[in-house]
Amino acid sequence: MKFWKFFFLLVFSLTLIIFLKKIDQYIFQEKYIKIFVLLFLIFFSILCFLFYEKNKKIFNVIFINFFLILYSLNFLTGFHFILNSPDYLKKKKIEKLNLKYDDRSQLEYVEDSPYLIYPMITPREVMQNNNELILSNITNSIYVQCNEFGEWKEIKTDKYGFNNKDVKSKYNILIAGDSFAHGFCVDKSKEVHEVLKSMNIDTYSVGIAANGPMISLASMIEISNKIEFERVYWLIFRNDFFDLNWESSNNYLKNYLKEDFLGFNYFDNIEDKNNIQKKFISKNKNKRKNFSYQESFFELKFINDYIKKIFFKKKQIKINEDLISKIFKIFDQKFINKDKVIIYLPNYKCFNDENLLCDKEFQILEKMSDNLNIELLNFKNVIDSSSFKDIFALGLNRLHYSELGYNKLANLIYSQAVN
Numbered sequence: 001m002k003f004w005k006f007f008f009l010l011v012f013s014l015t016l017i018i019f020l021k022k023i024d025q026y027i028f029q030e031k032y033i034k035i036f037v038l039l040f041l042i043f044f045s046i047l048c049f050l051f052y053e054k055n056k057k058i059f060n061v062i063f064i065n066f067f068l069i070l071y072s073l074n075f076l077t078g079f080h081f082i083l084n085s086p087d088y089l090k091k092k093k094i095e096k097l098n099l100k101y102d103d104r105s106q107l108e109y110v111e112d113s114p115y116l117i118y119p120m121i122t123p124r125e126v127m128q129n130n131n132e133l134i135l136s137n138i139t140n141s142i143y144v145q146c147n148e149f150g151e152w153k154e155i156k157t158d159k160y161g162f163n164n165k166d167v168k169s170k171y172n173i174l175i176a177g178d179s180f181a182h183g184f185c186v187d188k189s190k191e192v193h194e195v196l197k198s199m200n201i202d203t204y205s206v207g208i209a210a211n212g213p214m215i216s217l218a219s220m221i222e223i224s225n226k227i228e229f230e231r232v233y234w235l236i237f238r239n240d241f242f243d244l245n246w247e248s249s250n251n252y253l254k255n256y257l258k259e260d261f262l263g264f265n266y267f268d269n270i271e272d273k274n275n276i277q278k279k280f281i282s283k284n285k286n287k288r289k290n291f292s293y294q295e296s297f298f299e300l301k302f303i304n305d306y307i308k309k310i311f312f313k314k315k316q317i318k319i320n321e322d323l324i325s326k327i328f329k330i331f332d333q334k335f336i337n338k339d340k341v342i343i344y345l346p347n348y349k350c351f352n353d354e355n356l357l358c359d360k361e362f363q364i365l366e367k368m369s370d371n372l373n374i375e376l377l378n379f380k381n382v383i384d385s386s387s388f389k390d391i392f393a394l395g396l397n398r399l400h401y402s403e404l405g406y407n408k409l410a411n412l413i414y415s416q417a418v419n
Contacts, residue, residue: 005049012045032311033304040066070300078302086398093394094150101150107285109144109152117142117154119285122210124243126280133252135219135266136161137208138274145209148185148393148400155188160223160267161274162206164193170228173203173417176216177235179400180345180409181207185393190403192235195410201417204229212243213327214253221256221334222266231339233413234331238347238361241319248323257330319361325368332372341416342369343409346380348397351388375416382412 019038026034044066048059082088094101104112106119120143123134137143139161145153158164163182175181175193182205183191193203204227206219216234247253255261266273296302332340344365350358362378369376389395391405401409 002053004052008045008049008052012042012049015041015045030308031304032307033300036307037070037300070303071297074297074300074303077306078297081302081305086396089396090148090394090399093396097394099150102147102152104152106144106147106152110285113144115142117144118281119143120145120209121277121281121284122208124210124212124215125284126277127215127250127252128246129284130276130280132273132276133218133264133266134273134277135215135222136206136270136273137163138277139270145182146185146400153185153187155183159270160206160226161270162204162208162223163191164204167204168202168227171202171204172229173201173231173233173413174220174223174227174229175203175205175207175233175235175413176211176220177207177345178211178216178237178240179207179209180237180406181205181211181235182209183207183406184209184400186401186403186406190406192406192410192413195407196414199410199414201414207235210243212247213240213324214244214247214250214256217327217331218253218256218263218266220331222263224335225263225265226267229338231341231417232335234340234342235345235409236342236365237345238350238358241361244320244323248320257326259330259333319364321364321368324364328368328372328374332374336373339375340373341375341377341413343377343379343412345409346378346383348388348392348399350380351383351385377412377416379409379412382408 015038019035019042022038023035026032044059044063052059091101091103102109110117110119118138118141123136126132126134137157139157139159141161142154142156145155147153155163156165158167160167173193173196181192183193188194189198191205193205196203204223206216206223208215208219211219213236220232220234252264255264328342342365344362346358358380362376362380366376383391391401391408393399393402393405395402
């Protein structure tokens with residue numbers, strides 16, 4: 001066999017193996033440009049194997065022009081991508097407000113710290129990469145949480161691994177949910193549970209960023225074995241519907257949907273959970289680097305983003321009503337003697353182009369909680385649509401709530417709790 005035939009056969013074989021091995025991962029991660037490039041190389045190597053000898057110049061021109069055009073388009077779309085990215089818009093808004101801006105990455109912040117501090121790697125990230133149940137962060141530890149106002153925010157976890165200043169045996173309110181229950185990005189005193197404390201309502205939060213409904217349910221069940229509380233407020237954000245896609249496949253989380261399941265006594269083995277997370281963070285902390293234009297350029301991330309927008313327009317998330325209904329029923333059953341309130345949290349788009357979709361999502365939650373001893377509130381109804389930007393950090397899309405937003409949410413809970 002001639003050398004060039006062997007070469008193209010080798011390219012075909014290796015590319016096909018990579019394609020078959022990675023196709024599911026690339027589809028899940030929406031890396032469509034990588035699928036496109038691999039398919040091109042597969043078919044190109046076949047054609048070269050068959051016809052290269054008589055068409056060398058044509059094949060060489062096709063190969064060179066393919067990647068030249070691809071990277072040229074990627075270079076041009078890169079500028080538009082960066083100028084419309086949340087980080088760029090956030091930085092410009094902060095500069096306009098004459099505020100300080102710490103442009104260090106989370107990893108750089110951690111490495112610069114004179115004391116031990118962990119990057120905010122969430123329980124969900126650990127669970128998705130390990131066959132373990134993780135419901136809280138490392139206990140009694142400092143984390144760098146986020147930076148949406150120009151400065152990095154640190155938090156200190158309690159003995160159960162949650163973002164609370166102290167732990168008592170009994171509270172008025174338990175708050176569960178994701179980053180909004182976690183108090184993401186705002187000053188400690190402006191977090192929902194801290195605002196409620198300032199109103200003389202003892203509140204404990206088991207909220208952590210990226211928690212979906214099944215992790216939140218598991219956290220509430222497990223913590224109820226350790227502390228007492230009178231009321232439960234469950235903050236459900238729009239992306240919780242998407243989180244159910246992977247949560248429903250987790251064998252640990254499925255147990256919490258059984259009526260007779262009392263929990264794993266998770267917090268009795270908390271040191272083991274700490275060690276698992278420490279190992280995971282040590283191995284994965286380098287992923288907390290800042291955005292790299294160079295890395296994104298060579299990985300064709302910019303053009304991939306536009307391929308998704310043009311050819312794979314984001315579809316409405318299919319809401320698993322049966323699963324939500326089951327989760328709500330277990331929630332009602334497990335806390336049968338507690339006052340239970342679920343609060344639907346809107347995002348930025350709920351006040352413009354996805355207004356009707358958000359209303360539909362709330363209606364689904366109403367339907368799923370019907371005939372259950374659960375009260376449902378819509379935080380969207382509390383917000384003045386003419387000034388909705390004020391409740392979001394810096395008034396920008398794809399950021400968390402501002403101090404005003406968290407304060408309004410806390411006041412909604414307070415007004416419901418005291419009535």
